[in-house]
Amino acid sequence: DAEITQSPRHKITETGRQVTLACHQTWNHNNMFWYRQDLGHGLRLIHYSYGVQDTNKGEVSDGYSVSRSNTEDLPLTLESAASSQTSVYFCASSRGQGAGQETQYFGPGTRLLVL
Amino acid sequence: AQSVTQLDSHVSVSEGTPVLLRCNYSSSYSPSLFWYVQHPNKGLQLLLKYTSAATLVKGINGFEAEFKKSETSFHLTKPSAHMSDAAEYFCVVSDKGGGSYIPTFGRGTSLIVHP
Numbered sequence: 001d002a003e004i005t006q007s008p009r010h011k012i013t014e015t016g017r018q019v020t021l022a023c024h025q026t027w028n029h030n031n032m033f034w035y036r037q038d039l040g041h042g043l044r045l046i047h048y049s050y051g052v053q054d055t056n057k058g059e060v061s062d063g064y065s066v067s068r069s070n071t072e073d074l075p076l077t078l079e080s081a082a083s084s085q086t087s088v089y090f091c092a093s094s095r096g097q098g099a100g101q102e103t104q105y106f107g108p109g110t111r112l113l114v115l
Numbered sequence: 116a117q118s119v120t121q122l123d124s125h126v127s128v129s130e131g132t133p134v135l136l137r138c139n140y141s142s143s144y145s146p147s148l149f150w151y152v153q154h155p156n157k158g159l160q161l162l163l164k165y166t167s168a169a170t171l172v173k174g175i176n177g178f179e180a181e182f183k184k185s186e187t188s189f190h191l192t193k194p195s196a197h198m199s200d201a202a203e204y205f206c207v208v209s210d211k212g213g214g215s216y217i218p219t220f221g222r223g224t225s226l227i228v229h230p
Contacts, residue, residue, distance in 0.1 A: 035220075040124075042205060042222040043159075058217070090158060101147045101166040101209075104218065106158035 002027045006091050006107040014115055019078040021110050023091030030096025032074040033104065034058075034066060036087040043090065049074055050096060081114045088112075117142045119208045121221035129229045134178075134193040136224045138206035141187060148189045149207040149218070150180055159205065165189065176200070201228045 004025040013019050023032065030051045035043040045058030047066040055066050063085060065077045078085055089110045094102040122137040140146060147166045151159040163174025170182040176199075180191045189206060206221040 040222060043220040045217065048217070092159075101164070103149075103161045103164065104151075104159075106151075106160070108158045109156075 004091060004093055004105055004107040006089075006110050008110060009108065010111045012113045012115065013081050015081060015083060017081050019081050019112065021076045021078075021089055021091075021112070023074050023076065023107060024072055025091075025093045025105070025107075026072065027093055027095075027105060028071060029093035029105070030071070031094040031102070032068070033092040033094075034064070034074065034076045035090045035092065036060065036085075037090060037109075038087050046076065046089075047074075078112075081112075083114050086112060086114045117144075117146065117208045117210050117219050119206050119219055119221040121204075121206050121224050123224050124222065125225045125227065127227040127229065128196045130198055131195050134191070134196045134200065134226065136191040136204050136206075136226065138180075138189045138191065138221060139187055140189060140206070140208045142208055142210045144210040146208050146210040147216075148180075148182060149209070150174065150178070150189075150191050151205045151207060153203040153205065153223075155202070162191070162204070196226075196228050198228050198230065201226055 007022045033048045034046040044060045049068040091107040092104040094104045118141045120139045149164045150162040153159045163172045165172050165182045173179045178193045203223045207218045209216050209218045
């Protein structure tokens with residue numbers, strides 16, 4: 001069955017370190033998204049991609065970067081981790097053909113703690 | 116710009132009683148609207164979506180929502196709550212503002228179901 005996976009599921013790191021969170025989908029979806037979830041804020045969009053070599057900034061992109069070299073993967077990199085980036089991170093994908101009406105499929109999330 | 120407001124951060128009901136989770140939206144275009152559910156320590160899953168067809172939308176697990184343009188609302192209801200409905204619920208709006216469809220999430224409503 002097609003799925004979307006994230007790794008690691010849990011990560012502890014130190015302030016200033018570079019961290020990369022992986023997201024892999026086998027739906028063959030064009031669109032991929034990264035969100036962070038914090039208490040009282042719901043999900044906030046970090047970066048998104050509409051296809052290979054396409055990346056765009058979301059609402060809370062400062063301190064994060066992504067690259068899309070193939071359809072299946074959209075890794076999220078924290079260039080220099082900060083305590084404010086302690087959060088739960090969700091990756092999602094959608095088909096990319098329905099212009100706003102599409103269902104997003106979410107991964108299980110990665111819990112990141114920055115000490 | 117689009118926005119979405121979930122009017123209650125927590126809703127508490129008894130098992131077997133009706134559920135009402137309220138959502139108001141703001142959009143300058145014809146929006147698509149979604150409800151997603153997140154069970155503890157899980158990713159998000161689509162409950163239902165409105166995409167300009169029938170205004171009363173039926174979803175999974177007995178949930179439904181009605182799109183009311185005059186009231187800019189998309190409230191989620193269920194006639195009889197079950198213990199397994201206890202979860203976080205997110206209302207999402209997506210329109211063509213800015214030339215691309217980017218979903219905006221509400222802050223979430225935590226549904227508590229008492230035996």
